[in-house]
Amino acid sequence: MKRTLLLCTLSLSLLTGYAQLSVNHLLTENLKNPIGLGETQPRFSWQIQSKIRNTRQTAYEIKVLEGKQVIWSSGKVQSDSSVHVAYKGSPLRSDTRYEWQVKVWDNHGKTSAWSAPAYFHIGLLDTLEWKAEWIQAAFNETPENRPAPLLRKEFTLNKKVKSATAYITSHGLYEAYLNGQRIGEYWLTPGWTSYNKRLQYQAYDVTGLLQNNKNAIGVMLGNGWYRSILGWRNNGDLYGNKLALLLQINITYTDGSKEIVATDGTWKSAISEILYSQIYNGEIIDARNKKEGWTKSGYNDAAWYGVNVLKESKSVLIATVNEPVKKQETFKPIKIFTTPAGEQVIDFGQNLVGWVKLKVKGKPGDRIVLSHAEVLDKKGNFYIENLRAAKAQAVYILKGEGEETFHPYFTWYGFRYVKVEGYPGELRPENFEAVALYSDMETTGTFTTSHPLINQLQHNIQWGQRGNFLDVPTDCPQRDERLGWTGDAQAFSRTAAFNMNVNNFFAKWLKDVEADQIDGRVPQVIPNVLGNNANSAGWGDAATIVPWNMYLAYGDKRILERQYNSMKAYVESIRRTAKDDLWNSGWHYGDWLFYRPFDDNDGKSAVTDKYLIAQCFYAHSTQLLINTARLLNKQEDVAEYSQLLDRIKKAFNREYVTPSGRLVSSTQTAYVLALQFDMLPQELRQQAAKRLVQNIESYNNHLTTGFLGTPYLCHVLTKFGYDSVAYKLLLQETYPSWLYPVKMGATTIWERWDGIKPDSTFQNPGMNSFNHYAYGAIGDWMYRKMAGIDTYEDGVGYKHIQIKPHVGDKFTYVSASLKTYYGTVSSTWKSENGKFILTIEIPVNTKATILIPAAEVAAITESGKSLNDVSDVEVVGKEDNYVVVKTGSGLYSFETNDITGK
Known part of the structure; x- marks a missing residue:
């Protein structure tokens, strides 16, 4: 009896010890149970739970299993590392799933139990493992008539399937089905990269979708970024003029044998119900052309076209790094009304990015047109001038057989309001739903205060990010642009890392930054579809600022390791241009969209000298390169670029600073950048900060900064002891200020401080987005300084x-x-x-x-x-x-x- 009691006591003690220390939230390459990794040495992260204060890890042990066999055990490692711990076992195999577990020891003498297993799956690491062939639909099309093609294949399985993984990519966008079921939850795949250099594929576990005997796979393709018009020059077909598919399913049977089902010359093709699809203009879907059952076996495709097999290279194929786009929040109409102009309009209450799903009953050939807008005009009418050339419409033609459901497939819209034309019957809220689309990043940050307007500002910052982090960090989601502007991305990157986990999102995009650099120069948009390869200060600096911010936010040293050559090449591209260490040449955006009053007669808001700005960012990027070189133990580079930085700052002071410390541009942005980047001698900084405050006060506590000065404005004020001034700026409610758009009803961040003017008229429609996150960079100060x-x-x-x-x-x-x-x-x-x-x-x-x-x-x-x-x-x-x-x-x-x- 005593022995039994003792054993029970010991067991209870062990269980209590385990309960006090546990491990969960296992991630591989920052993802939960990822499929199709392209890393040969994936990194593991985990979280430790303990209710005891001051608990830290003193040791860990990791084991990795393939099936039931342990293929690597770290053994007990004396270390407090629990983030980005690299696999160090024997080489991992392609197309293989592994499980891993971890247990830890802490400084209180406790040992956790083994964590619950997590898994990761390695994709195709070698181009030769792609047995599929590139195929394209064989029907004829013209540049004016480009319907979305359908591609299908039936196949038979005679054995019991143990596991199956589908690997899919395309020229254009794809949507895939297996036996009538959609493969995966992702949209707008394979995403947007610099396609000719880097094309991502996605991997899906399709084991549960396969069936004994007959199977069918079907894929629909859309133009997407591959051959839609991109930019404002009517330039389409930037990566190619033909859509194509590359797909294979790697099947392992329970008897150990394997089989591959892949795209080849035996596939069939047809024209889908999507008659037209362009990112800016939208889609036209004619349900009368819908081919019911085409994704299932037994469908009669005798009248379908064949396919063309292409001799396309597979050398640019890469595994997916970031979280793809998924459907997120949904919104029901908050109001359906008729405008003074007599238009029927739905208000969804939130400026969002995605599309509207509708249900309808009508006659064959009934034509419904949905037009999308962000705002109403002064009279309450539907306003689309700021969309420029983008039609932003969804056109649906009814089949006329009972209730039908429509939504787009290969495009998206930035909107709060939808104008409905041609809908048969009354517009009822239950028949319309707005669906938000954005990259499936985990929401990580929350921020609330006792001030309702600041809480709405935080809401607007978050929704500006959601709408524009759609596989790449776009500037805006509604007009004929939607491009990965580098200046916007670098300005907002630290704020972004608070709102969501953007580690992989930016890691992927930064590789495209490097891929599109030309002699180190960074184009203004990435991927580069504008063909502009000249450095612009504050835009090209995304090559250095974003990697460093990701390192600070996530401790991700690998980003710096992989971007170091890109960072160095960018600094060197400026160094070659600079004369006597002064970057005073080239074209620059400067402090984009800064505030400049029309009645300014004293010059105090004069345009900030663009070369002064350029010199500041040249110094900042050089400093970040030094920081990175030091971290990576590149001591020769530390020494060389430290000397260069000293010369850059001396050149700045010779050119732009008077002996008394006054800057040649007496603007808020000039003083902010000079102080933020430590351009001035120590003895001149405090008085420069005082001049900054005097400038702000001369505008009755309003800011005048643009895209480059705004992110640092309140940080500099706080740094030099002017918290009260920073708070006055934050809480300012009249134009120009952060709260002015909030007071005007904004639900996202505006591109301009006065996108809607105090008299309710609009700014220049040529550049007036109402979902443009750059000025949301104030969030960084709110999180790091207000909350601390x-x-x-x-x-x-x-x-x-x-x-x-x-x-x-x-x-x-x-x-x-x-x-x-x-x-x-x-x-x-x-x-x-x-x-x-x-x-x-x-x-x-x-x-x-x-x-x-x-x-x-x-x-x-x-x-x-x-x-x-x-x-x-x-x-x-x-x-x-x-x-x-x-x-x-x-x-x-x-x-x-x-x-x-x-």
């Missing part, structure tokens, strides 16, 4: 967390949280009943330095105890108006006297 969540560079990716809230007296509450690879970090401060309360969450296996706004240590309590009596918190000292403490993981609640009225 940041990462130190000695522990990037939030391994070493900083919590340093900057309190604004117009707020009684600010709360933010961020899902990091280690777990959730949160910071909430509130002022109530004469007390200031700061509540913090720090994930396991990280450490934090917390700066509490308080005058003295004695004035602070933590969870009700005097701070000096809390053993889990180390008091470091004072810094300005903060008490500095260090902690490990856990939940902490600090309280002190109300400091918001200081």
Whole structure:
């Protein structure tokens, strides 16, 4: 009896130990259970759960299995690494699924149980493993008549299937079906890359879609980015003029034998119901031409065309890196109304990107036209002038057999309002649904305050990102553009990394940046469809700024390793252009769309010298190259570029700074960039910051910055002790300001500060997007300064967390949280009943330095105890108006006297 009791006690003790320390949220290459990886040494990340404060990992063990066989065990590794831990076993095999598990030890002497298994699947690592052939439909088409082709194949399986993986890519976009079921949940595949150099394929587990005996696979192709018109020059067919498919299904049977079903000359082709498909103009779908059952076996395709087999290279094929586009939120109409012009319009309440799904009953040949718009005009009429040449329409022609459902397949729209023409019967809310489309990145950040307008601003920032992170970071989603503008992407990249996990999203796009560089020069849009290869300051710098921001946000050193040559080539391309270390040549966008009042007579808002801006960004990119070289132990480059940076800054001061420290351009952007990038000697910086503040005050606390100055404006003010001015700018409600569009009803970020003017008329329709995320870069300051969540560079990716809230007296509450690879970090401060309360969450296996706004240590309590009596918190000292403490993981609640009225 005693022995049994002892065993039970020991078992309970072990279980309790495990319960106190566990491992979950396993990721491979930043993805949950990915299929079709192209990495030969994938990296593993995991999160550790423990309710004990100050818990950190001291060791880990990973095991990787193929089937039931362990193919690699790390053994017990003494390390606190739990993010991006690389596989180091024997070479992994193509087209193979692996499982992995991890267990950890902590600093409290506890050992976790093995985690639940996660899996990853390796794609086709060698071009020779592609047995499929490129095929295209054999029917004739003309540049004016390009219906979407259908491709199909029937095949028979006589054995029991153990596993099957479909590998698919295309010239153009594809939608694939197996035995009548759609393959996967992705849309707009294979995504957009620099197709002639990099073409992604997707991998799908189709084991459950196959059936004994007869099977059928069907694929529909659309023009997509491959041959739609892109840009404003009526330039289509940029990558080719024929759509094509490459597909193979690798099948493994239960008896161990294998078979491949692939595209070849035996496939059939036909014209689909999609008569027309273009990204900017939309789609025309004639349901009378729909071929019912074409994706199932037994369908009669005797009248179908054959296919042409192409001798296309497969050398550009790569595995998918980022999360593809998926259907996300759905919206029902909030209002259906008739405009003063007599048009029937649906309001979905949110400016979004995607399309409308509709249900309808009507007669054969009834024609419904949906037109899309972001805003209504001053009179309340449907407004589409800002779409420029884009028709942005969906046209549906009814088959006339009962209730029919329509939606587009190979295009998308940026809209809040939809004009409906030709709909038979009454427009009823239940028959219309708006579907948002964007890359399937995990939402990671939250931010709320006691100020409703700031909360709406945060909403607008997030929806600006959702709408424009559609496989590439586009500038806008509605007009005849929708391109991967580099300047917008670099300005917003740090904010983006708070809202969503954009690690893989940018890793993929950055490889296209490198692929499209010419002699190091970075085109203004990536992929480069405009043919403009000249560097523009603040745009080309995406090559250095975005990789560095991803490293800071995610601790992803591999991005820097893989982008280093691109970063260096960009800096060198400027170096070749510069004369006496001064970048004072070439064409530049400058501080794009800055505010310039028409009644400016004193010159205080004069256009910021574009070459002054260029010199600042030249220095910044050089500094980031030095940082990266130091991290990668490239000491010769550190020395060389450090010397170059010194010369760049000296050249800046000779050319653009007076002896007293005044800049030749007395604009907000000039001072912001000079201070943000440390261009001025130390002794001149404080007075430069004062001049910046004087400029702001001369505009009654309004900003005048554009795309390049705005992201850093409040950061510089905070850096030099002007929090109150930063808050005044943030809370400004009149034009130009962040809250002016909010007050005007915006649900996304506008391209221009006054896209809709105070009198409700519009800015120039030639450039007036109402979903354009660049000015949403203020989010970075809101998260890192208002809530105070940041990462130190000695522990990037939030391994070493900083919590340093900057309190604004117009707020009684600010709360933010961020899902990091280690777990959730949160910071909430509130002022109530004469007390200031700061509540913090720090994930396991990280450490934090917390700066509490308080005058003295004695004035602070933590969870009700005097701070000096809390053993889990180390008091470091004072810094300005903060008490500095260090902690490990856990939940902490600090309280002190109300400091918001200081």
